[in-house]
Amino acid sequence: QRAGSEVEHPGLEPAPIWDGGTAGGSLTGYTTMTENNFLLKKIEISVSEAEKRTGRTAMNMQETYTAYLIETRSVEHADGQSVLTDALWRRYSEFELLRNYLLVYYPHVVVPPLPEKRAEFVWHKLSADNMDPDFVERRRIGLENFLLRVASHPVLCRDKIFYLFLTQEGNWKETVNETGFQLKADSRLKALNATFRVKNPDKRFTELKHYSDELQSVISHLLRVRARVADRLYGVYKVHGNYGRVFSEWSAIEKEMGDGLQSAGHHMDVYAASIDDILEDEEHYADQLKEYLFYAEALRAVCRKHELMQYDLEMAAQDLASKKQQCEELATGTVRTFSLKGMTTKLFGQETPEQREARIKVLEEQIKEGEQQLKSKNLEGREFVKNAWADIERFKEQKNRDLKEALISYAVMQISMCKKVGGWYLTLLPVCLDSCSCFSLLLGCIGICSHF
Amino acid sequence: MEGERRASQARSSGLPKGGADGESPGGGAPFAGSSGSSALLQSEVLDLDEDEDDLEVFSKDASLMDINSFSPMMPTSPLSMINQIKFEDEPDLKDLFITVDEPESHVTTIETFITYRIITKTSRGEFDSSEFEVRRRYQDFLWLKGKLEEAHPTLIIPPLPEKFIVKGMVERFNDDFIETRRKALHKFLNRIADHPTLTFNEDFKVFLTAQAWELSSHKKQGPGLLSRMGQTVRAVASSMRGVRNRPEEFMEMNNFIETFSQKINLVDKISQRIYKEEREYFDEMKEYGPIHVLWSASEEDLVDTLKSVASCIDQCCKATEKRMSGLSEALLPAVHEYVLYSEILMGVMKRRDQIQAELDSKVEALAYKKADTDLLTEEIGKLEDKVECANNALKADWERWKQNMQNDIKSAFTDMAEENIHYYEQVIVHCGGMRRPCQDGCWQASVSYSGMASKPTWQRSLPGNRL
Numbered sequence: 001q002r003a004g005s006e007v008e009h010p011g012l013e014p015a016p017i018w019d020g021g022t023a024g025g026s027l028t029g030y031t032t033m034t035e036n037n038f039l040l041k042k043i044e045i046s047v048s049e050a051e052k053r054t055g056r057t058a059m060n061m062q063e064t065y066t067a068y069l070i071e072t073r074s075v076e077h078a079d080g081q082s083v084l085t086d087a088l089w090r091r092y093s094e095f096e097l098l099r100n101y102l103l104v105y106y107p108h109v110v111v112p113p114l115p116e117k118r119a120e121f122v123w124h125k126l127s128a129d130n131m132d133p134d135f136v137e138r139r140r141i142g143l144e145n146f147l148l149r150v151a152s153h154p155v156l157c158r159d160k161i162f163y164l165f166l167t168q169e170g171n172w173k174e175t176v177n178e179t180g181f182q183l184k185a186d187s188r189l190k191a192l193n194a195t196f197r198v199k200n201p202d203k204r205f206t207e208l209k210h211y212s213d214e215l216q217s218v219i220s221h222l223l224r225v226r227a228r229v230a231d232r233l234y235g236v237y238k239v240h241g242n243y244g245r246v247f248s249e250w251s252a253i254e255k256e257m258g259d260g261l262q263s264a265g266h267h268m269d270v271y272a273a274s275i276d277d278i279l280e281d282e283e284h285y286a287d288q289l290k291e292y293l294f295y296a297e298a299l300r301a302v303c304r305k306h307e308l309m310q311y312d313l314e315m316a317a318q319d320l321a322s323k324k325q326q327c328e329e330l331a332t333g334t335v336r337t338f339s340l341k342g343m344t345t346k347l348f349g350q351e352t353p354e355q356r357e358a359r360i361k362v363l364e365e366q367i368k369e370g371e372q373q374l375k376s377k378n379l380e381g382r383e384f385v386k387n388a389w390a391d392i393e394r395f396k397e398q399k400n401r402d403l404k405e406a407l408i409s410y411a412v413m414q415i416s417m418c419k420k421v422g423g424w425y426l427t428l429l430p431v432c433l434d435s436c437s438c439f440s441l442l443l444g445c446i447g448i449c450s451h452f
Numbered sequence: 453m454e455g456e457r458r459a460s461q462a463r464s465s466g467l468p469k470g471g472a473d474g475e476s477p478g479g480g481a482p483f484a485g486s487s488g489s490s491a492l493l494q495s496e497v498l499d500l501d502e503d504e505d506d507l508e509v510f511s512k513d514a515s516l517m518d519i520n521s522f523s524p525m526m527p528t529s530p531l532s533m534i535n536q537i538k539f540e541d542e543p544d545l546k547d548l549f550i551t552v553d554e555p556e557s558h559v560t561t562i563e564t565f566i567t568y569r570i571i572t573k574t575s576r577g578e579f580d581s582s583e584f585e586v587r588r589r590y591q592d593f594l595w596l597k598g599k600l601e602e603a604h605p606t607l608i609i610p611p612l613p614e615k616f617i618v619k620g621m622v623e624r625f626n627d628d629f630i631e632t633r634r635k636a637l638h639k640f641l642n643r644i645a646d647h648p649t650l651t652f653n654e655d656f657k658v659f660l661t662a663q664a665w666e667l668s669s670h671k672k673q674g675p676g677l678l679s680r681m682g683q684t685v686r687a688v689a690s691s692m693r694g695v696r697n698r699p700e701e702f703m704e705m706n707n708f709i710e711t712f713s714q715k716i717n718l719v720d721k722i723s724q725r726i727y728k729e730e731r732e733y734f735d736e737m738k739e740y741g742p743i744h745v746l747w748s749a750s751e752e753d754l755v756d757t758l759k760s761v762a763s764c765i766d767q768c769c770k771a772t773e774k775r776m777s778g779l780s781e782a783l784l785p786a787v788h789e790y791v792l793y794s795e796i797l798m799g800v801m802k803r804r805d806q807i808q809a810e811l812d813s814k815v816e817a818l819a820y821k822k823a824d825t826d827l828l829t830e831e832i833g834k835l836e837d838k839v840e841c842a843n844n845a846l847k848a849d850w851e852r853w854k855q856n857m858q859n860d861i862k863s864a865f866t867d868m869a870e871e872n873i874h875y876y877e878q879v880i881v882h883c884g885g886m887r888r889p890c891q892d893g894c895w896q897a898s899v900s901y902s903g904m905a906s907k908p909t910w911q912r913s914l915p916g917n918r919l
Contacts, residue, residue: 211750218747225740232733239729242722250715253708257858264865400753407757411764411886414879422876428869 044073044082045151045166047144050136051089066136067091068143072166088169092117095143097176098165102156104181107305108388109156110395112149113294115142121220121286123227123234123279134280138287145291155391191304194311202310202385205303208392212299219293223286230279241272267428271421278417285413288406292399299395302388309384313377320370327363330356548645549573550660552638555630556587565589568634570641572660584661590615592659593637595671599655600644605803606846607650608853610643611792612636635785648852649845697812698805699843705850706801713794720791727779734772741765757886764882771878778871786864790857797853800846807842811835 049069057063067089073082095114102111119135129135147166150156161179164172247265251258554569567587574582593612600609613636641660644650658670698706744762748755814835818828 214750218743218750222740222743222747225736225743229733229736229740232729232736235729236726236733239722239726242725243719246715246718246722250711250719253711254858257862260862400751403751403754404757407754407761408886411761411883414764414768415883418876418879418883422873422880425869425872425876429866429873 042075043085043151044075045144045147046071046073047140047147050140052131053091064131065091066131066139068140070147070166086167088167090165092139092143094165094173095146097173098162099146100185101161101176101179101181102150102159103301104185105159105179106155108302108384109153109391110295110298110302111156112146112153113291113298114146115139115287116290116294121223121227121290123231134283138283141284142287142291154394186305186308191308194308195304197314198307198311199314200310202306204389205306209300209303212296212303215299216293216296219289219296223289223293226282226286230282234275234279237272237275239272240268244269244272264428267424271424274421274424281413281417285406285410288402292403295395295399299392302392306384306388309377309381313374313381316370316374316377320367320374323363323367323370327360327367330360330363546646547575548651550638550641550645552634552641555634558589565591566630568637570660579657579661581661586661586663586667588659588667590633590637592667593640596655596659600650600653601799601803603653603655604649604845605807606800606842607647607849608793608796608800608846609650610640610647611789611796612640614792632785636789639785639789649849697808701847702801702804702843705846709794709797709801713798716787716790716794720787723779723784723787727776727784730772730776730779734769734776737765737769737772741769760886764886767882767885768879771875771882774878775871775875779868782867782871783864786860790861793853793857804842804846807835808839811839 047068048071051067051069052064053067054062054064068091069087069089071084072086074085075082092114099111099114102109115138118130119132150162156162161176164175168175244265247261247268251261251265254261549572551571552568553571555566556569558565558567567589570584570586570588572579572584572586574584597609597612600607613633644653644656650656655670658667662670741762741764744758744765748758748762751758811832814828814832818825818832
């Protein structure tokens with residue numbers, strides 16, 4: 001099936017896994033979900049509408065925002081008919097909340113990205129205004145894409161909070177916050193710190209991080225240049241539009257050439273207007289690339305999590321080692337390392353054998369605890385690595401498939417654009433030639449016709 | 453002459469057997485879309501009859517053998533109209549071939565200047581030889597133009613390229629500037645050669661054949677600088693009067709010229725702007741392809757696809773460059789020439805008005821009996837002839853000029869349309885080349901995708917997902 005391979009994913013971190021039986025009446029159609037990997041086998045999700053709304057912020061100030069209608073339909077087996085099961089409105093910030101939650105609870109997963117918050121890589125015609133209808137439309141598509149990605153992910157699709165996002169309009173925000181996920185989130189500073197302090201980084205993750213940096217850099221560059229190219233192309237087309245008006249005025253003074261000029265002018269107007277649709281279609285291609293630009297960030301997040309776990313592990317191991325050494329020193333009486341106790345002993349006199357015994361006992365307890373912790377941390381780490389790599393492999397295949405198809409359909413788009421525009425120029429020719437048709441030119445046209 | 457005229461009429465209303473005794477190239481098959489052209493021909497042929505007498509006025513050479521060079525207006529067969537697009541007369545009937553090439557820099561103590569080599573090949577009897585090679589500089593061309601204007605004040609003398617580049621740096625020795633100028637000078641001389649009257653001008657002949665020192669001494673003849681200046685002063689004074697009494701047809705002509713001048717200037721500006729925009733587009737595109745190659749370095753599985761997108765874009769880049777050069781070689785110079793022509797037309801109109809004004813002032817003088825009546829009447833008689841000649845010359849040349857203009861403009865835009873078609877053709881071919889690395893069927897899948905739908909490709913095969 002689409003969207004990833006059949007992959008074992010045991011050992012998930014304790015997260016509320018949505019269970020078919022407890023959620024309520026409308027779920028009867030979904031009981032088979034927990035057994036199947038993919039939600040989308042049974043249901044359709046669409047973000048079908050966008051609406052401008054006004055409301056009040058927490059500070060009681062008026063604000064305008066856009067709300068998106070999410071509709072879920074269950075697909076019946078037999079006749080492929082679908083029945084609307086849920087419909088609710090969500091705004092962008094709620095999507096962000098959902099994603100942040102998923103990031104915390106599934107740190108080993110490359111979590112699908114949201115469409116951009118603000119329009120980036122804008123070329124001059126597109127406005128950077130969030131209320132612009134074209135931007136809202138592209139965002140609607142992006143949000144739908146996000147939900148479909150999550151629903152087709154073997155792990156994420158089973159999440160209860162995600163399910164509630166699709167089905168429980170009121171109170172969903174409170175439910176998410178109640179999970180306390182914000183507290184579980186790792187601080188960015190901690191993560192950054194870990195990056196520089198890890199002693200034994202996993203080579204695979206280092207390479208992956210490097211790859212995600214490169215991906216981000218190259219796609220950004222590509223999108224920037226594409227925006228500039230789009231800008232220039234827009235200029236070329238629009239200037240041709242000026243011919244339209246001039247030819248029309250000129251045709252008024254010409255007898256024989258008048259009709260030809262009028263017609264040519266009209267062609268120029270059509271040509272100039274065609275660029276708007278062309279560039280809008282290109283914008284969709286750009287959105288597909290942008291998705292992977294943001295996916296690069298998600299990849300990096302997984303790497304960072306690994307680094308953090310690795311760092312944690314190294315710190316724990318280091319701590320254990322130092323405690324063991326202390327213990328040994330106390331037992332043997334040799335002081336190789338500096339310790340506060342040692343200092344105070346020197347200053348205030350030797351401690352009694354009883355005191356020493358007590359201290360050794362404490363340390364031994366701590367060492368035992370530490371060893372347990374280290375063991376579980378190691379286990380956790382290995383589990384993480386296993387699950388993460390499984391998801392990364394899944395992601396790689398998805399990325400290769402998607403990007404390949406996007407690039408090819410970009411070429412297809414150019415072809416159909418050229419056919420359309422080239423065809424117009426072809427109809428312009430007889431207009432130009434008018435009564436002075438050139439034989440050889442006509443023959444040439446016939447040759448070209450086969451392409452169009 | 454009569455017999456020939458009627459024969460030409462018959463021939464033109466029928467269909468092609470060639471313009472003159474079946475000599476014209478291009479085969480003899482009729483072609484579609486000529487219905488309009490034969491209607492056109494009919495009307496032109498009728499005009500020919502009306503202006504019969506006028507033809508005698510400016511065609512100096514009585515031994516006209518060809519129908520086509522006989523008519524100042526247009527060739528009389530549809531087939532020769534094919535060549536009208538590129539040549540003004542059928543190539544077979546040309547007897548004067550001129551090329552301008554080999555710009556060379558000359559450095560003297562006073563100045564540096566460029567000379568151009570001019571090669572003339574001719575079969576005409578009045579030339580001493582059949583081939584001539586001379587070197588001329590821009591100043592010499594200016595001299596020639598001045599002499600032609602003097603001799604034929606109401607004929608439309610072709611434009612010379614500008615003295616300096618108006619915008620940008622005044623780089624007289626810049627390669628592009630020299631090449632543009634060379635082409636324009638070539639056009640200038642050929643237009644004169646193709647003009648039924650100007651082609652026989654004596655100064656023109658001297659220009660094409662005389663050695664440097666011969667030309668210098670020839671230049672020194674003729675009215676001196678002071679007398680020419682005197683003429684100019686008188687001309688300015690009387691030109692206003694001429695406008696008042698302008699006959700209706702010349703009012704119409706003037707209106708046309710004014711509107712045409714406006715429009716052609718706009719078209720010139722627009723065309724230059726398009727070139728500039730295309731250049732900037734090309735500059736950005738040059739960067740676009742290589743990014744995909746850069747990307748392919750970090751992607752194992754996408755190398756083929758990315759590299760072929762890159763090559764696709766680079767090929768399209770080349771096609772853009774070709775289109776641009778087509779524009780700068782055909783459309784831009786053609787439109788610019790007519791910008792210059794529009795200025796010339798206004799000058800011609802002025803001179804016609806001046807000649808009329810001379811007559812009018814003498815007529816006025818007679819009315820007020822300011823001077824010797826007999827002398828005045830004689831002078832008026834001469835001036836009336838002069839005015840009639842000037843008017844007729846202009847009328848005839850005007851028709852010829854308009855026809856050429858229409859052909860040239862159509863041809864220029866046809867070239868532009870052709871260049872664009874070739875460009876889009878090239879893009880289609882190159883994008884189609886993407887097919888190769890993707891034999892695993894995903895090309896087919898994409899081809900069936902309309903390419904314009906908004907859903908990302910991966911969603912297409914989701915079950916139950918409606919597209």
